Amino acid sequence: MLKKIFGFGKEKEEVKEEEVSEEQEETKEEKTGLFKRLKDGLSKTREGFVSQIENLFSLYSSIDDELYEDLEEILIQADVGVHTTMKLVDQLKTEAKEKKIKEPEELIEIFQKQLCQLLNEDVEQVEESEQPTILMVVGVNGVGKTTTIGKIAQRAKNAGKDVLLAAGDTFRAAAIDQLSAWSNRVGTELIAHQEGADSAAVAYDAVQAAKSRETDLLIVDTAGRLHTQANLMEELKKIKRVITREAEDMKVEVLLVLDATTGQNAISQAKLFNQEVDVDGIALTKLDGTAKGGVVIAIMDELGIPIKLIGVGEDLEDLQDFEPETFINALFDQ
Amino acid sequence: MIFEGLAEKLQSTFDKLKGKGKLSSKDVKTALREVKLALLEADVNFKVVKNLINRIEERAVGQEVLDSLTPAQQVIKIVNEELTDLMGGTQSKINLGAKSPTVIMVVGLQGAGKTTTVGKLAKRFRKEGKDPLLVAADIYRPAAIKQLQVLGERIEQPVFSMGDKQNPVDIAKAAISNAKSNGNDIVIIDTAGRLHIDEDLMDELEDIKGAVTPHEILLVVDSMTGQDAVNVAENFDQKLGIDGVVLTKLDGDARGGAALSISSVTGRPIKFVGMGEKLDALEPFHPDRMASRILGMGDVLSLIEKAEEQIDAEKAKELEEKLRKEEFTLEDFLDQMNQVRNMGSLEEILNMIPGVGKQLKGLNMDEGQLDQIEAIINSMTIEERRNPEIINGSRRRRIANGSGTTVQDVNQLLKQFTQTKQMMKQMGDLQKGNMGGLKGKMKFPFF
Missing domain, CATH: 1.10.260.30 (Signal recognition particle, SRP54 subunit, M-domain)
Incomplete structure (x- = not known):
């Protein structure tokens, strides 16, 4: 079997993998998700980006209500949300009127520019940072925090950084084991207490360890919590307070992990996490399915929190830098 | 509370309607547009909303409604009926097999809350005097087996596992015979979380199904899921033929529109809802009550019925x-x-x-x-x-x-x-x- 998710039993399977890899190649092409195809294909180029939307708009001979309605439909179905969708489309209508746009193709360019402008923000990935960094990873249950941490650790390791992980999720059954599996795999050290321990204490120990070992990047895992659970959000604030207080010369960053299959609730998640612990960036996971994760457009629009990373698959290299053009193109891929 | 945000929106829409003695078909259309937006904001699937609104509009702009003394009430009644209909009418229970053990297979995307749901189900069955066996068939996610074992310890029910080196199909088969020899009357299989478009893994689920012929296949869905919920549900249903849905994480502020989408697209009932992290936070789902809650109208229908009776x-x-x-x-x-x-x-x-x-x-x-x-x-x-x-x-x-x-x-x-x-x-x-x-x-x- 070719199941190499999370790399278990990978060594043993490697030989087998090579034997079948060629015939597997074709079927893999079909079953892989939208973003993976985008990633693998030509669509990373500007040409590809334009063509997707152009195809869509070329069905119309003129700009009419139907075109706008279809555009709305596409955006809503991509989870952009009613509010942001109507705002974007209204902007487009106004601009089309002002500039007296007649051709659907011209309209596309404007729309594309609008979206790109909205999403394009210069971000620095943690592994690019000169300054030693503490990355605190937060999010609701089941979005893929621990997995994302494993992948970020690998990216940083590949960039030649010294990485330390902290098992701050002391609540969920076996969460510590899960992170420990990742630390073994990536080859990093792990600071962990037992299950049920105070996660702020774990964070404290981890920061001390990071300082004394002169670690480049410390990643602190936290337990998944619904943003509406006031006491758990208080706990999160406390963890951040402890980290910030002890950080000294280390930079502190908060990464919010969002699940791309989440709908409009993601806005509420971003709002509340941002309110409590000041989110610096978003990692959007699970984009390898059919979900488009358009809600991040609404989040960017309403809260201005940049998307830093996207998760497009289970392999280590499937955590990628966010590229607005690829993302926007995928919204229109049907 | 679940659907609260949605309920508030719909209520204020209908309050506006109620202010009018008589409704024109334009009034109804305006109100329905707001209903549509409220449903979309609650993440109900676009196509589901479109169909629903069309059906309601067809019924609501009829002369009978507009000429009645309480047109707004009539419109609400229609919306309520359609919503209840969409969610499958009355409450549905787990299919228990005629012969012991009853086999329940729990499937879903990563992070939906499968393993926790397995624990909650087991606790529920235990309370009913049953003796469930939990089966760790997720061999891929690191520490998934450990997680189930910890849950099993907490509720004091046995967990069957063969480590992460065995084929899940073999694990499931061995678990059934294990349950038979130990007298467990229910077997709950925790499967690996997977993408609905991951064919290898979906095939594996099919193989497990073929090997153990479960009495019940439950699809676990995160209530915060957006427009994609229909794709997920449709795919799992087509491939496996699911019997019911468990909606998780409803204790947050999700508007839970996914519930409507899934029922509408698959026609499968939502059987349970997860309302918290504690292991007893699993409640049976009542579609009829939920429809009323969505409209924030408690029980206006019972009121009308009671009035008509009395x-x-x-x-x-x-x-x-x-x-x-x-x-x-x-x-x-x-x-x-x-x-x-x-x-x-x-x-x-x-x-x-x-x-x-x-x-x-x-x-x-x-x-x-x-x-x-x-x-x-x-x-x-x-x-x-x-x-x-x-x-x-x-x-x-x-x-x-x-x-x-x-x-x-x-x-x-x-x-x-x-x-x-x-x-x-x-x-x-x-x-x-x-x-x-x-x-x-x-x-x-x-x-």
Whole structure:
């Protein structure tokens, strides 16, 4: 079997993998998700980006209500949300009127520019940072925090950084084991207490360890919590307070992990996490399915929190830098 | 609370409708547009919303609705019926096999909450006196087996695992024979989280299904899921034929539109909802109640039904006549009050009226006051009840003594009655042209 998710039993399977890899190649092409195809294909180029939307708009001979309605439909179905969708489309209508746009193709360019402008923000990935960094990873249950941490650790390791992980999720059954599996795999050290321990204490120990070992990047895992659970959000604030207080010369960053299959609730998640612990960036996971994760457009629009990373698959290299053009193109891929 | 945000939006939409005596088809369309937006904001799938709104509109702009005395109520009734219909009517339970052990397979995307749900289900069965065996068939996610083992320990039920090196199909098969020899009457299989488009893994699920022929396949879905919920549900259903859905993480502020989408697309019922991280936070799902909750109307339908049950159509017609001829008397007043009281306690009734329950929260409804009114009227002669104008000072004193109240109380009632009568006359004048459409339904002048 070719199941190499999370790399278990990978060594043993490697030989087998090579034997079948060629015939597997074709079927893999079909079953892989939208973003993976985008990633693998030509669509990373500007040409590809334009063509997707152009195809869509070329069905119309003129700009009419139907075109706008279809555009709305596409955006809503991509989870952009009613509010942001109507705002974007209204902007487009106004601009089309002002500039007296007649051709659907011209309209596309404007729309594309609008979206790109909205999403394009210069971000620095943690592994690019000169300054030693503490990355605190937060999010609701089941979005893929621990997995994302494993992948970020690998990216940083590949960039030649010294990485330390902290098992701050002391609540969920076996969460510590899960992170420990990742630390073994990536080859990093792990600071962990037992299950049920105070996660702020774990964070404290981890920061001390990071300082004394002169670690480049410390990643602190936290337990998944619904943003509406006031006491758990208080706990999160406390963890951040402890980290910030002890950080000294280390930079502190908060990464919010969002699940791309989440709908409009993601806005509420971003709002509340941002309110409590000041989110610096978003990692959007699970984009390898059919979900488009358009809600991040609404989040960017309403809260201005940049998307830093996207998760497009289970392999280590499937955590990628966010590229607005690829993302926007995928919204229109049907 | 689940659906609360959605409920608020829909309610304010209908409040606007209710302000209007008569509805034009344009009014209905405007309101339905807001319903549409509210549903979309709650993450109900675009296509599901479109179909739903079309169906409602078709029914709601009919002449019967628009001509009725309570068009807004009628529209709400239609919306409620359609929503209930969409979610599958009444509550559905887990299929238990005729022969032990019953096999339940739990499937879903990564992070939906499968393993936790397995633990919660097991705890529920244990409470019912059953002896479930939990099966760790997720060999891919690091520490998934450990997680299930920890849960098993917490609820004191056995967990079957063969490590992460065995094929999940073999694990499932071995688990069944293990359950048989140990006398476990229920087997709950925790499968690996997977993308619905990951064919290898979906094939594996199919293989497990083929090997153990489960009595029940439950799809676990995160209630925060957006537009993609339909794709996920459709894929799992097509591949495996799911029997029911468990909606998780409903303790947050998700509007839970996914529930509507999934039921609508697959026609499979939502059987349970997860309401928290604690292992007993799993509740049965009632579609009919949920529809009412979405509309924030508690039970307006039961109210209508109760009213129809309790209120004599003939009497109502008579009352209409009297209203029109301005012959409404204290006797009718008492009669009507008793009819309303037959429907239940005042508080109960008020709570069933949309919007009212919320406004009256904390307000103590005084049932005693109604008793007092009844006593006062009962202490009047028939002549006095039919013709209150003749009640002079000495009559008032007699009535007060007879009913154990004070003259002020009697005065107050008479004043209220006169006001009510005036109000009803005005209403009667307004609606003169429409009396024919009343057909047994009546309004309650005192509320």
